[in-house]
Amino acid sequence: MHLDRIIGSPxxxxxxxFFHENQASIDTPRGVATWVDEERAKVKKALEDLVESGIxxxxxxxxxxxxxxTNDPKLISKISxxxxxxxxxx
Amino acid sequence: MIEDTAxxxxxxxLFDRLRKSAGMKRETExxxxxxxxxxxxxVEKESPKLPEVEKAIFTGCSCAKxxxxxxxxxxxxxxxxxxxxxxxxxxxxxxxxxxxxxGFVYPILHSDRLFGYIGACYSxxxxxxxxxxxxxxxxxxxxxxxxxEHELSKLYETLRPRAIALSTVHTVHRLISSTLDLNELLPxxxxxxxxxxxxxxxSIKLVDSKRKxxxxxxxxxxxxxxxxxxxxxxxMFAPGKAFKFGRPxxxxxxxxxxxxxxxxxxxxxxxxxxxxxxxxxxxxxxxSTLAEQAVIAIKNAQLYKEQExxxxxxxxxxxxxxxSRAPGTYIPRASFVKIAxxxxxxxxxxxxLLKSLEYASILHDAGEIFVxxxxxxxxxxxxxxxxxxxxxxxxxxxxxxxxxKALKSATPIILYHHENFDGSGYPKGLKKDQIPVGARIMAVxxxxxxxxxxxxxxxxKTVEEAVEEIRRNSGTQFDPKIVDLFxxxxxxxxxxxxxxxxxxxxx
Numbered sequence: 145m146h147l148d149r150i151i152g153s154p155x156x157x158x159x160x161x162f163f164h165e166n167q168a169s170i171d172t173p174r175g176v177a178t179w180v181d182e183e184r185a186k187v188k189k190a191l192e193d194l195v196e197s198g199i200x201x202x203x204x205x206x207x208x209x210x211x212x213x214t215n216d217p218k219l220i221s222k223i224s225x226x227x228x229x230x231x232x233x234x
Numbered sequence: 235m236i237e238d239t240a241x242x243x244x245x246x247x248l249f250d251r252l253r254k255s256a257g258m259k260r261e262t263e264x265x266x267x268x269x270x271x272x273x274x275x276x277v278e279k280e281s282p283k284l285p286e287v288e289k290a291i292f293t294g295c296s297c298a299k300x301x302x303x304x305x306x307x308x309x310x311x312x313x314x315x316x317x318x319x320x321x322x323x324x325x326x327x328x329x330x331x332x333x334x335x336x337g338f339v340y341p342i343l344h345s346d347r348l349f350g351y352i353g354a355c356y357s358x359x360x361x362x363x364x365x366x367x368x369x370x371x372x373x374x375x376x377x378x379x380x381x382x383e384h385e386l387s388k389l390y391e392t393l394r395p396r397a398i399a400l401s402t403v404h405t406v407h408r409l410i411s412s413t414l415d416l417n418e419l420l421p422x423x424x425x426x427x428x429x430x431x432x433x434x435x436x437s438i439k440l441v442d443s444k445r446k447x448x449x450x451x452x453x454x455x456x457x458x459x460x461x462x463x464x465x466x467x468x469x470m471f472a473p474g475k476a477f478k479f480g481r482p483x484x485x486x487x488x489x490x491x492x493x494x495x496x497x498x499x500x501x502x503x504x505x506x507x508x509x510x511x512x513x514x515x516x517x518x519x520x521x522s523t524l525a526e527q528a529v530i531a532i533k534n535a536q537l538y539k540e541q542e543x544x545x546x547x548x549x550x551x552x553x554x555x556x557x558s559r560a561p562g563t564y565i566p567r568a569s570f571v572k573i574a575x576x577x578x579x580x581x582x583x584x585x586x587l588l589k590s591l592e593y594a595s596i597l598h599d600a601g602e603i604f605v606x607x608x609x610x611x612x613x614x615x616x617x618x619x620x621x622x623x624x625x626x627x628x629x630x631x632x633x634x635x636x637x638x639k640a641l642k643s644a645t646p647i648i649l650y651h652h653e654n655f656d657g658s659g660y661p662k663g664l665k666k667d668q669i670p671v672g673a674r675i676m677a678v679x680x681x682x683x684x685x686x687x688x689x690x691x692x693x694x695k696t697v698e699e700a701v702e703e704i705r706r707n708s709g710t711q712f713d714p715k716i717v718d719l720f721x722x723x724x725x726x727x728x729x730x731x732x733x734x735x736x737x738x739x740x741x
Contacts, residue, residue: 166398168430168520170409175401203426205412206584210405212429215456215508 147222150197151230155182155190163200163213164223170203170212199223244384245349249278251384252342257376265369269356277317280348287314291353308332313339317351324348326370328360336360340370342377402430403523410531414538415585416451423502423528424454430524431489431517433504439466439473440493440500440532448473448501456508473501482518489513491521493529502528542589545640549596552634556603567683569732571595574679576723577716581671586643591672593640594647598676601630601648613692625660628652647672651680654711666713674713678704678720681711686733697724697733 150156158180163169171179173188180187191211194200198219203210214220252258253276262274275290282290288310309332316329316339326340337355341348352373406426413419424436435455439448450463469478476483476490480498483490490503502525507513574595578588602610605627609620616624631648635641650664650673657665659677669677685700695703701724708717723729 166395168402168432169398170402170405170426170429171398172405172408175405179398179401201429203409203422203429205409205422207412208405208408210409210426212426215428215432215434217508 147197147199147226150194150199151226153190155180155186156193157230158182159187159190159194160199160223161227163211164220164227167213167220170210172208172210176211245278248349248381248384249276251380252276252377255376255380255383257379261369261372261376265354265365265372268365269354269361271354271356274352274354277351277353279350280321282314282317282351284310284314287317291355313337313353316353320351321348326366328366331355334358338366338369340373342373344377344381399520403527406430406524407527410527411534413531414535416532416535416539419531419535420452421454423524423531424452427502427504427521427524427528428454428456430520431504431513432508433489433506434508435505437473437503437505438493438500438528439477439503441468441477441498448477451500473503476501476503482522484513484518486512489517489521491518491525493525493532495529495533499529499532545593545638546596548638549593549641552600553596556600567736569729569736570679570683572732573682573720573723573729574675576726576729577675577679577719578672580719580722581675583671587672590641590643590647591675594644594651594672594676595679597631597635597641597644598648598651598680599627599631600634601627601632603634604630611689625652628661644672646670647676649673651676653677655713656710659711669713674716678712678716681707682720 150160159176162176162179166179173184173191176191177184177187191200192202195202195211198216199214200211201214203212262271265271266274273291275293277287277290279286284307288306291310291313292306312329312331316327316337320327320339320341324341324343324346326338329337329339331337333355335355335358337353338361339351339353342350342352409426410419410423413422420438424438427436428434434457435453437453438451440451441447442449446468448466448468450465453461453463455461466474468474472483472485472488472490476492477498477500480492480494482492487507488503488505490501492498493500493502502521504513504517504521571592574591575588578591583591602624605623609616609623612620628649628651632645635645635648647670649661650669653659653662653664653669653673654677655666655669655674657663682700682704685695685703686697688694701721704712704717704720708714
């Protein structure tokens with residue numbers, strides 16, 4: 145998923161903002177859904193989209209998947225610039 | 235000084251909220267209509283000076299437009315007196331401005347502390363005391379509401395990062411507790427540590443049996459493709475020191491924490507933060523918490539590994555006892571176990587099932603101990619009675635391992651490994667998916683092993699001949715999917731190499 149499309153989707157944008165503001169966080173879809181106040185199913189789908197885009201990293205275990213933010217400094221600063229321009233997530 | 239700054243920030247935020255609050259807007263509208271208000275104003279200081287009062291009053295005062303500066307000053311003085319009185323009496327104080335308009339000053343209090351004042355100038359007619367009482371009560375409620383809202387928001391700002399951090403710790407705990415395989419666990423701990431600490435490199439070292447050297451177990455580096463694993467002597471460098479002193483060692487670009495159980499078992503070290511900032515005291519606390527979790531998971535995995543070794547040892551000992559009757563019959567070739575597991579891996583079976591496959595590989599024909607040796611070695615066709623004895627060996631094998639709980643999951647593999655894919659096998663004549671997948675694998679591999687082994691009643695086949703025989707029976711005796719994987723595995727160099735070695739080794 146391209147960054148511009150991510151910015152255009154409210155759920156994706158909220159998740160992106162959450163991880164950008166809490167870069168040391170590792171959380172499950174359930175946890176992220178709580179922090180961004182969105183439905184778990186939508187969050188789960190969005191998290192996988194963000195993993196596919198290289199923005200998030202999935203830590204997969206037998207019964208749980210934890211998601212964390214990218215370690216790529218270039219991508220992080222690109223996201224930073226984009227978030228400044230992006231509309232405010234509700 | 236810090237307290238003063240915090241107090242100032244609190245006051246600023248409080249008044250900002252008050253000005254923006256919907257309640258304040260409602261109050262000024264309602265009472266404005268009732269009192270024909272000229273202007274409302276807020277003073278944000280406990281003891282304001284005259285210019286501050288003057289500025290507050292005349293920012294929104296319409297009657298001040300065009301008035302001479304001296305008029306402003308007179309009004310401000312009147313209100314400053316009223317402010318002093320309101321501060322002393324801590325209640326609403328009526329007053330009259332220089333233009334003869336009635337007004338009031340109301341102190342903004344919280345737990346008996348003064349934060350500032352709300353005031354207004356209204357019509358020529360004095361307001362009824364009941365109206366002003368009501369205004370006071372309304373203002374009080376409004377201020378309390380705004381203060382509560384402000385405190386809640388502060389609490390949220392303080393608690394949210396902690397709750398997020400706690401959730402991270404909980405997720406990490408679940409992630410590292412979900413495996414008992416050390417080869418999987420240690421890289422996982424390293425990767426998760428990198429994420430949490432936002433570092434470029436993480437290394438985990440465990441101490442050797444003599445407790446002198448830290449042996450590198452895993453290093454994950456986000457920058458390097460090739461990684462050299464280095465041993466470290468206890469007491470040397472950050473990892474060696476963290477181990478020796480049993481406490482974290484921190485430098486600008488490294489942070490090493492001991493893995494402490496009853497004793498120190500190893501060290502986890504992080505290097506170079508991705509934002510190039512130094513490691514902090516907070517990082518040290520986080521890695522210490524992570525190390526506490528990691529050590530429990532590592533100890534569990536080590537105990538599990540020991541338990542597994544014990545189980546495998548027991549099984550091998552049992553096979554050895556059984557083998558003493560007919561040497562070379564019950565102890566399987568290493569290649570046999572390896573081929574069975576390789577097929578299981580190709581099928582992406584979970585680790586428990588792979589373990590069962592390994593155990594079953596060793597003991598699948600254990601039940602033959604109950605079959606007379608002359609029947610097993612009979613070179614001619616078996617009688618009906620003799621064949622019935624042979625058919626009973628899977629159930630007899632299950633009976634032997636019945637009391638070993640660790641082998642429970644291997645039971646179906648042993649019991650059904652002579653079932654044929656087309657339903658023509660024994661003991662139950664199961665077909666296709668009715669046969670457990672482990673038993674379908676075992677059927678192929680045990681048949682292969684039997685064919686390449688020398689038997690009293692026939693000459694051993696070559697590996698190529700045995701493979702061809704398996705291929706020929708695909709879909710009838712054997713599951714075609716398993717046969718395909720068997721053929722794939724048989725092309726592997728490591729398997730071929732073991733088979734070649736075994737061909738010359740005495741059994």
